[in-house]
Amino acid sequence: MNPVDRGEAAGRAARELLDPAYEHESLFDLIHRRVTQFLGDLVDAVGGGGSAGGIIAAALIVTILLGVMTLITWRLRRTARRRAPGTSGLFGGRTMNAADHRREAERLAAEGAWTEAVQERLRAIARDLEERAIVDGMPGRTAHELANEAAWSLPGFAGELATAARSFDDVTYGGVLGTREAYERMASLDDRLRQARPAPLATAVGTGGGAG
CATH class of the missing domain: 1.10.418 (Actin-binding Protein, T-fimbrin; domain 1)
Structure with a gap:
């Protein structure tokens, strides 16, 4: 697999953003798609060869990013549930007896x-x-x-x-x-x-x- 230089990567990103399919994409979907794409590119780069140290570093980066993505996903879904009709509970955050x-x-x-x-x-x-x-x-x-x-x-x-x-x-x-x-x-x-x-x-x- 040939490495992708910075200019070509920027061109691909620009062409992708012009795709009408992404005009109405939610914030959650955008973050999920971009992080997933980045992880895929990183795994492909590691799979193409490299030193043991580089592979270990890449693996650590992947692990950290997966943790961050999981946390972001959890927070976004929690926020969505709080804002969704019918899921705010009986008291709406009040503490009256x-x-x-x-x-x-x-x-x-x-x-x-x-x-x-x-x-x-x-x-x-x-x-x-x-x-x-x-x-x-x-x-x-x-x-x-x-x-x-x-x-x-x-x-x-x-x-x-x-x-x-x-x-x-x-x-x-x-x-x-x-x-x-x-x-x-x-x-x-x-x-x-x-x-x-x-x-x-x-x-x-x-x-x-x-x-x-």
């Missing part, structure tokens, strides 16, 4: 802001279940993840929890407007869950397994 969410929900309901009131009331439910150790305090949890986990300890509420999760997703991501009726159902569920006690382990496992 159950009582705070409940008061905020009641304030919003008094103002007729039913969409936001529904959201806050489910957040109150989620935080209350976390504070009582019925569910784990998992960052980024979705409404459906909350419903599924809580159903193991509170199987009698499984159906209502699933309905509440759908209602939260509808008003948060589906463009559905909250209503008084939806809020009152959520508030009623919240009040009853606060008085509920987890089912015995054997009962919860048996019911949860049957529901799954």
Whole structure:
């Protein structure tokens, strides 16, 4: 394989950038493609012959670049997941307790802001279940993840929890407007869950397994 001098490499890069296929390429795809191309050229150069020291140095460079590319890929995908609709979790990074969410929900309901009131009331439910150790305090949890986990300890509420999760997703991501009726159902569920006690382990496992 003949070595490619700097001028020819620059010419190839310029011709490639003019390719219409890359006009709408994402940042992630661009970085991945360029690093992969560089690694391929480096491996080809090493395979064409060279001293033992040069081969070892090239291998080290490849290893380092692979690590960097893996890190970049992980960070970009993590950022994309955070920005994607429906994946920001219940709380959106806030650290209010159950009582705070409940008061905020009641304030919003008094103002007729039913969409936001529904959201806050489910957040109150989620935080209350976390504070009582019925569910784990998992960052980024979705409404459906909350419903599924809580159903193991509170199987009698499984159906209502699933309905509440759908209602939260509808008003948060589906463009559905909250209503008084939806809020009152959520508030009623919240009040009853606060008085509920987890089912015995054997009962919860048996019911949860049957529901799954």
